[in-house]
Every structure is written in C-alpha cells, then in structure tokens.
Amino acid sequence: xxxxxxxxxxxxxxxxxxxxxxxxxxxxxxxxxxxxxxxxxxxxxxxxxxxxxxxxxxxxxxxxxxxxxxxxxxxxxxxxxxxxxxxxxxxxxxxxxxxxxxxxxxxxxxxxxxxxxxxxxxxxxxxxxxxxxxxxxxxxx
Amino acid sequence: xxxxxxxxxxxxxxxxxxxxxxxxxxxxxxxxxxxxxxxxxxxxxxxxxxxxxxxxxxxxxxxxxxxxxxxxxxxxxxxxxxxxxxxxxxxxxxxxxxxxxxxxxxxxxxxxxxxxxxxxxxxxxxxxxxxxxxxxxxxxxxxxxxxxxxxxxxxxxxxxxxxxxxxxxxxxxxxxxxxxxxxxxxxxxxxxxxxxxxxxxxxxxxxxxxxxxxxxxxxxxxxxxxxxxxxxxxxxxxxxxxxxxxxxxxxxxxxxxxxxxxxxxxxxxxxxxxxxxxxxxxxxxxxxxxxxxxxxxxxx
Numbered sequence: 001x002x003x004x005x006x007x008x009x010x011x012x013x014x015x016x017x018x019x020x021x022x023x024x025x026x027x028x029x030x031x032x033x034x035x036x037x038x039x040x041x042x043x044x045x046x047x048x049x050x051x052x053x054x055x056x057x058x059x060x061x062x063x064x065x066x067x068x069x070x071x072x073x074x075x076x077x078x079x080x081x082x083x084x085x086x087x088x089x090x091x092x093x094x095x096x097x098x099x100x101x102x103x104x105x106x107x108x109x110x111x112x113x114x115x116x117x118x119x120x121x122x123x124x125x126x127x128x129x130x131x132x133x134x135x136x137x138x139x140x141x
Numbered sequence: 142x143x144x145x146x147x148x149x150x151x152x153x154x155x156x157x158x159x160x161x162x163x164x165x166x167x168x169x170x171x172x173x174x175x176x177x178x179x180x181x182x183x184x185x186x187x188x189x190x191x192x193x194x195x196x197x198x199x200x201x202x203x204x205x206x207x208x209x210x211x212x213x214x215x216x217x218x219x220x221x222x223x224x225x226x227x228x229x230x231x232x233x234x235x236x237x238x239x240x241x242x243x244x245x246x247x248x249x250x251x252x253x254x255x256x257x258x259x260x261x262x263x264x265x266x267x268x269x270x271x272x273x274x275x276x277x278x279x280x281x282x283x284x285x286x287x288x289x290x291x292x293x294x295x296x297x298x299x300x301x302x303x304x305x306x307x308x309x310x311x312x313x314x315x316x317x318x319x320x321x322x323x324x325x326x327x328x329x330x331x332x333x334x335x336x337x338x339x340x341x342x343x344x345x346x347x348x349x350x351x352x353x354x355x356x357x358x359x360x361x362x363x364x365x366x367x368x369x370x371x372x373x374x375x376x377x378x379x380x381x382x383x384x385x386x387x388x389x390x391x392x393x394x395x396x397x398x399x400x401x402x403x404x405x406x407x408x409x410x411x412x413x414x415x416x417x418x419x420x421x422x423x424x425x426x427x428x429x430x431x432x433x434x435x436x437x438x439x440x441x
Contacts, residue, residue, distance in 0.1 A: 004270075010183075048221065049180065049222075051251075052180055052218045052219075052221065052222075053179075053180070053248070054178060063220045074251075074252075074253070075251065075253075078251045078252075078281055078282075081281040081282065082281060085280060085281065098439045107281070107282050107285070110283070110285060110312075111281075111282075111283075113284070113312055114283060114284070114310055114311070117310065117311035117312050118310060118311060118338060119338070126353075128379065
C-alpha cells in the first residue's frame, strides 16, 4: 500500500476538499520517489482535470510541487496564466523561477497588451512574468 | 429597441431574467452549449443537456415571449476528457432538430491536441450540415489562440461567413474582420468587454458582421448588457437604425443561414418596438411593451 493508494477513486468520488487533499498528497510525494510510474501518470491526469476547474483552490493545489516536477511545459504555462486570471498569488506555483521561459513571457506580454488596450490595470503578478526589461518584446515569439 | 442575444446561457438564469430581458426588448436568443462549471464525465449528461436546451428551456423562454434557439457542441474544456469525446457521434441527430440553429461553442481553452481535433470535427460538421459555427476564443492566450483558430477555419474549407469568433477584444478584432468571419463580443460587467469599449470599436470598425451578446451564465454577468450597449450606442451618436442593425439584424442574418430561425411573435406577446418609434427618445427605451403576461402554473 502506497501513500497514493486509491487516489484516483478518492479524487473522482470526492468533493472539492477531498480532491484538494489528493492533489496535496501528490505534492508531498513529488520528490521522495514514492510514486510509481503508473501513479505518476494517473496523477498527471488528475492535475489536468483540476486545471480545467474554475475553483481557485483546486487550480492552486494542482500547480504545486507535483506539477512543478512532472507537468509538461504547455500545460504548466497555461496553469500559471490561469492563476493570473483567477488573481491567485503566484507564490503558490512550485518552481516558478526555474521553469518560467520565453514562451510564458510571450503569453504574459500578450495578456498585458490586451489589458492595456482595454484600459484595465496590469496586475503585479502578470508584470512579474513579462520579459526582462531591456529584452526585445518580440523575443520568444 | 428589439434585441436578439446571440449568445446567452439561459439554463443558468432565473425567470426574473427572462422578464427583465423581455422588458428591455429581447425577443429572440441563441443558447450555445457550454460546460456546467463542473466538468461532465459522461456522454449521457451531454445528451440530457441537449434535450433540455431543445425542450424545457425553449418552453421556459416561450412563457416570457422570447424565441429560444440553441447550438450544440462538445465544449473546449471537456474536449480534453476522453470520456466526453464520444458525444461527437451523438451530435448529428441533434443537428437535425429545428430548434438547433448552429454548432457551438467550440474552439480552444488550453490549445491542446485534443482541442485541435474537436474544433476540426465541429467545423467539418458545419460544412456537412450547412450550419453556422460559434467559435469561442480562449481567455488565456487569446491573441495567439485567435490567430490559430483562424488558420484552422481556413484549412477546414468552411465559408468564413458561416463562422463567428466570439469573445473578441481590441487586440483580436482586426484579424477576424480581415478573415471575413463574423465578430462576436461578449459584454461583461467588468472583464471581457464593456459597453463603452464596444461603442469605441463600433466607431472604429463599423457595424458590419458584428454581433453583441451578454454571454450571461452562472458567473458574474448581466443579461441586459445587450440593451445597455444599445443605449451607449445612442448616447454616442449612433442612430436607432445602427442599434437595430447590431442588436437585431446582424444576429438574424447570421443565424438565418441555418434556415431554421423562427422570429414570429409568440402568442399573447407583442413584437418589439420598431426602431423609428423611439428614434431620438431614449426615455422610452424598452418601456413601451414591457408588460409580461402572468406565467401559467404549468410553466413552473
């Protein structure tokens, strides 16, 4: 019996709080080698499911250490941007500094352009994802 | 003011909304299929939802003098769940229903390979059934997602005039206008687009091929923002004919391509005001035919 035993059933049959608990279990075991390959695959399926939810607690739990270590770049970037939309502080994102890349900055720059065109403020977290000052804005496109 | 809301999720709204919409001039609408806030996990829940849109919700709207039509599709978020994807095989039988005037909303959420396949499948259904397609543009990577959507549309072979790209903004309007597709704008209390920004876009780009909707759903939204946009247009110097073009004639022209729009007044209800009766008179806006007959108990 492992720490994530039955996690898929617990997630699918659980309410939001129980789903968050399953995601937190995954986060706890992201680096300790306790997850077998099939558990990791199942965990990624649950993380992707949670990233489609509109409850910020679920999205936030899905962007913890497990996603930081195992989630592919495309889905991970969308997870970061989703938290920006939900106004959840990005401090919740595991390995943000290591994993942020030119494509994430490009997505952030496009969103900042939309916000500015709409006369809406650019939140600090979004600003923090923009390409470094001095870098050409076209870089990474 | 007569209003056709081309995108509103009435199954998540109350009868108070239907009454207020009728009072504001709404006489017809299209309810595209979407997710329920909570992801579905089986084909059966889609089938029941489509049945409700073409059955109960249509009846509910009719009790308040509003012609209800719908669009069916597998929405982008649920396109990513293999358990839901099987609903694509169920769509053709719904696309034959008289109350279904379009396919949608389809499009991108996270821009995954699964979403690509499902968008292509919906566009192919549009070609095959000769039905308009409502394409949602993504919130998160909108500019890139809209450009990619236009590429997929071009490759699909569907006529651009059969497609509306929805939830556009200042950054995405131009590329869609150039493509020949219709431009949809969802007017929200404080995010996607507001009435004054919409008026500025109409002043700059004109009223042709523009659809304005409330996209009201279970989130923070307002089913009267179509009417409020019409009022903002009048305040900005547009005339009643321009408002009628944007809020009535354009959606009628777009969805009439299905050959299935029914815009005759429901028994016991009046046509909305013709534009000239209130031209220049903003005070009467929506107030002249606001009486809503009592709702029979059977409707409850």
